[in-house]
Amino acid sequence: MPAEAPVTGATGATGATLPLQRSIPDTAPLSREPVQVELPANALVKGGNLSVPYKAVELHFHWGKDGGPGSEHTIDGEQFQMEMHIVHIKEEYNSLSQALGDSAGVAALGFFFQESATSNKHYDAIVTALQDITRPSTNTTLSAVSLSMLIPPLGNMTGYFRYHGSLTTPNCAEAIVWTLFDTPILLSRRQLAAFSKLRFSNGMQMERTYRPVQPLNERKVFYSGGHVALASAVLLTASVLISSQWRDS
Template identity: 50%
Template sequence: FVAWRSPHPTPFILFTCADWCYQSQFSCDHQCNSKYFIDCDGRYQSPINVVTRKTLLDERLTPFKFTNYQQIFRGFIKNNGHSVQVGVPHLSTISGGGLSTTYKAVQFHLHWGNSKGPGSEHTIDGEQYPMELHIVHMKHHYTDLSTALADQEGVAVLVASSTVNKYSLNVFVSDGNTSLPPVSLAQLLPPEQNLTSFYRYKGSLTTPGCTEAVVWTLFENTIPLSSDQLRAFFDLKFHDGKPMVDTFRPVQPLNGRQVFRSGATVALTSTALLVAALASALGLSQLN
């Protein structure tokens, strides 16, 4: 099992067998102890706090090209014991945006806090948001994430403040899953014209084994989240039966890394339209 001991920036990470746990699961009865996940103590770990005044403009960070992001698919919302995850069963890709090649989408998942505090993994100028969406991609020629993670830039993750809906309330137990209403990846994000302003840095997975093979993109434009939508996630359970809350890793030291920013200006859009798009994408409007 794994425990992250905050507020220290470097995690004290431990494990037994092949499983791990967040600090919110740690107790006198459930102590995470054994050996280190060595890579999780590396120098280029994620998440980080982005200090906007220290970011460097990079003209190579052009707008992304999203291919098949509009394609509707049906999948499963899975409680994997640590988060809510949805596999992407068809070929959706991203290119441009300063990436070295084309990356294909593999899955998306979320991180959140609790009823008393926020839960995004990355922070901007010290501000932590209620929830964070990760759309995970790997280089197009790889067939599995394990192989991609052997490449220092094998994985690319798009990050946005986002939410899913109460449909996930059916996923109470570890390894439970339920059908996802028809959805496209494009419906999970703001409109494409609002995704031209972003931050870029190189880091790691935020869960064990913390492999340092990720190109991170943090979109500046965020999506508002209602308290009712967020509250739905607090009924989910970890694999040990405890409430699935505070599913985020504390921010890690930059250790000399440079964070870059794109030169585009955010085109503001109606927050009501964004929330409606998310609700529609994940079936909230179909619930009683």
Template identity: 50%
Template sequence: MRAHVTRLLLVSVWIVCTGAADWCYQTQVTCDSQCKGPDSWHELNGDCKKNRQSPINIVTRKTILDHKLTPFIFSGYQEAFSSTMKNNGHTVTATVPQSFTVRGGNLESTYKAVQFHFHWGVNGSAGSEHTIDGEQYPMEMHIVHMKEEFDSLKNALMVKHGVAVLGFFYEKSNSANSKYGKLIEALTKLESTDATTMLSGLSLSNLLPSEENMTNYYRYEGSLTTPNCTEGVVWTVFEHPIPLSNEQLVAFTSLKFKDGKPMIKTFRPVQPNHGYPVYRSGCTVILLSYTVLLACACSALGLSRLY
């Protein structure tokens, strides 16, 4: 009996001292920290060490042209809505009405929006999760969707391809992006963990690249980029970045992790893709702009990064 009690005490002490149920980003890992950084996430959930993990480095010369990757059809994206934004201790998230949907683009179903969130670096430096030919952008936004027949993201993640994520890069601009004014201002109210604020008059389409710049994208099957690292997620990563000024990018670093440390470098390092295919979209629609037409031609030839 005494040995059994001793084992229970040891287990209890181990849980308290190691913070075994908590994960964090690398910038939070110190000699006296109790959280698990990205290299140790698999100790919390074995899925984090499977073979189709995200994010990845997309090597454009190895991507496969797929003419089935046609333009998406968005519903509700142009409508203004009110959103609850929250600092959840790892990033900032914003709710989206589930009446907003996306289909097309060779998705196997209609997917309804759930939320969007961001991953960033420090003071406008490298911070995206996915990289293109080794290039890491300052920030990346993920709009998370689930198949319309599901009532929760948890249930959707239990089914392969139950979740589809749209990923968008950001680039540093000399001028501020006025369409992001309200969102950037809201960040000032979200410094501490669990802080929330209401944001009204927001439109998803205003946050995204122009329509003609939404035809070039990459597609692969991967996972969530945070624990539980569930696989079977359909990823779409758009090529054209969204411009933000350095001041707007820096605004995200005013937030704090739940341990009180500055919320910086909130990205998981790229994971090996083990030779799984990554597809790129083809230009199968008639485009009136000569510039856009040329961009599509370059993309089809695998030259889009040089254009």
């Protein structure tokens, strides 16, 4: 397994090579994204120093056990409860597999989740839908749910980390421009724990679905410093989620 992504970031470390600050035993079922939401291709991401516009493909989540730590990236050694990736490909490509042949063919936006004392009503539809996809190869439809409900307000998306790395799932292709926002999304413990109630086909609880933190291998991690907003956020908020499905590992 290539040791490029995810990496540990440190606040304010613009252009700095950062040390590995946390490692996790490589024992989790990590071969595929367990909960995946298909997105319409008219959701675009551009700006924020991305070289070209990218179109949305899907979003998925990584989590821990019963609402415990489960993010794939860490900041200053802190692992968050969950992490969401919104995956995009260059407009010229027709599929994710095609885009992975380009060293910058995929742009992934990452969002951290943190536990809150109260529930986040914007995630009620997704948490409720999990009850309909408790087994592999099942799917359900989400209605009246938009990306603007799932991500932080635009004004809270000016601080982000950027680095070039790989997929965090096999085949770990070196083709991802990562953007990781440092403002976490808040969910209650009950909402966070709902994800690990899903099960694999062998009946085992679906938990700790994250790849262990990897060495940087001389990569540079850049921080926006809160000065440049990712222009894509405006376009992302106009998108409507169509369906949700997850596959066995």
